[in-house]
């Protein structure tokens with residue numbers, strides 16, 4: 001696993017995950033319906049293999065040498081990155097919607113966009129739209145006919161909490177209700193690989209939690225989910241693995257815990273009159289930022305920083321020390337070199 005210039009662990013799932021996969025391959029779902037079970041994909045088949053992907057738009061390199069592998073039954077991978085980092089371009093290439101300029105991309109060992117691959121993939125894109133004059137139930141019934149082993153329509157309507165508006169015309173649904181239907185269509189086929197591009201944008205917190213629950217359930221049956229999101233708490237709550245894109249390149253690729261912990265140290269927050277330049281010169285300080293009246297100091301050794309900080313400012317107040325969050329790690333990774341937080 002990559003994290004900046006560092007290499008982490010191994011390329012396979014962590015042991016706990018491997019156990020979950022093993023169980024799901026050998027057992028039917030607890031409700032005994034059999035509807036969520038399906039033939040397991042060969043464990044050796046990678047869902048996605050990308051080597052040296054380049055996609056240019058004129059002089060712009062939207063993808064600039066992307067290498068990554070997503071295993072089959074690979075759990076939930078969040079692809080994060082600032083605006084314009086290349087996340088949507090990567091997803092579009094994997095779906096066969098956008099051709100590559102250079103590189104090798106294999107989906108279940110085949111080219112992106114083939115019919116065989118489409119039957120193994122579900123996708124919810126940012127700009128999806130659907131025929132206005134069909135109901136949610138009709139859309140789901142129609143989509144389920146494309147897949148060899150779809151979920152039952154009623155079960156899916158319940159799971160995604162669509163039942164109360166299942167018979168309304170799509171055009172009469174609210175924005176959040178439309179997103180739920182789009183999500184249901186991405187998962188109705190119980191596909192082995194699911195792309196969710198900003199799936200919870202515009203959803204209220206209840207609807208977001210329904211989606212999270214459904215996503216987790218799908219991975220328990222052996223799906224690999226690729227989630228792109230700007231909500232870092234969503235990635236933190238859901239993803240087993242985080243891949244960070246920046247300027248068309250993968251700058252970090254590691255299990256979520258490792259990404260969070262790799263920042264190391266702690267975030268010291270306080271109210272102080274000391275200048276950012278003076279704080280940056282203190283021991284173990286990695287970066288300094290301002291949020292309102294608070295100063296946030298990222299330190300690789302909080303006690304060492306605190307000793308000097310407290311001695312330098314006896315009037316310092318509102319002191320808290322906390323572990324870095326995924327957001328701290330993300331900001332640290334994607335900050336332009338040489339720029340303080």
Ligand SMILES: Nc1ncnc2c1ncn2[C@@H]1O[C@H](COP(=O)(O)OP(=O)(O)OP(=O)(O)O)[C@@H](O)[C@H]1O
Pocket residue numbers: 057060061062081082083084085086087088089090
């Ligand atoms: N069809 C296109 N024509 C020209 N440039 C494009 C096109 N699609 C993407 N780009 C450019 O490629 C770069 C990567 O865009 P992309 O949409 O993949 O980023 P992203 O990480 O998904 O961003 P966001 O988080 O804003 O959705 C951007 O600079 C974008 O302007």
